[in-house]
Amino acid sequence: MTEQLWGSTLTRMRAALAHLRPLRRNRLEIDWLLAGALTLGLELETWVGGGGAFRERLAAALLGATVTASVAVRRLYPASVGLNAGFVAALLSAVWGPPSLVCWGIGWICCMYGLAVWATQRRFAFVVAAITLATVASAAGPVSLSNALQFGVITLVVMVLVRRVVGDRERRAQLAERERDIAAREAVVEERARIARELHDAIAHNVSMMVVQAGAERRVLDGKGGTTREVLETIERVGRGALTEMRRLVGMLRNDAGEPLAPQPGLDDLPTLVGQVREAGLPVELHIDGDRRALPVGIELSAYRIVQEALTNALKHAGESHASVRVRYGADSLELEIVDDGAGAQAPVSSGGHGLVGMRERVALYGGRLDAGRRPSGGFAVRVLLPIR
16 A cells, blocks of 8 residues: 555656646746836836935836846856856945845845856856955945945855855756757767668669679560660669669668678567567567558668567566567558557667667658657557558
């Protein structure tokens, strides 16, 4: 009972985090909303609930609005926003004393946080020094020198601590995110090169057969049928030239060590693949709907690789489970469905490629559709539609 309750709690937490991901991606929009709310609240505080002379309220409304509104761009220009907030605070303190407005205080803290966390080291040092000097200089007004020094030193210490703790963590997170993006791009490039090599092998075989057959037919004509002979010579010559260019182009994608040559698999090899997965410990059922017919070699190869990747992921991460593979031959499409009922965490692992990355690239090559994700009833499902033109 406890394990079920704990598992249910974890599931709800994952769902809540999934709903929060769009908020993380839209942090700039959140800053814009916060800036608008703080600016509106500042104006209401100043003119409706605030006291003091008209000039003081006007200065707070105008200058304070530059601070609250700049919260919208604090991630883009943290040094400029922090410098503006510090100088406006020092100016108002030097003339009328520190503003006692809640929205002003929140906006000032947001700007200082942006300066501490997102500004570069050199700009942070320059702006903090300038703000500290301006704060001390504000003692020329109603604020005493001791209070100005105390506020300036406390602000300086807090900002340095925030930068050391939060700023370093933020920069590490940004660095990790960049590394993940680079790794994802490299995976896509590597997977595309792998697909190109496989398609080259398959297409080169077909073109070679065309060239061989054209050459054989030309030789048996024995001087008869001059026009047909010329056509076959042209086919043979163009085919050999195409093969040469294909080998030269794809040769750049080959590894220096070379790769073993072998016939590329197709849908007829799925029973063998399913048998190998069964022997590895994952019970798999294979269902074929529709009449088997010859398909373009690239689609057959892509379909085989997609099933291979999906079953490999299920074998490694689904735990104790069963899987099923369904292949549907439509009038103008080929549909694949690979489903497992495992409880393990599904990860994009691959059998030589890059899992879901490889599936997406193969499907995109033919303008198809890929749906992959966890099922509400448990397990993981991969559904693919490949148009046949």
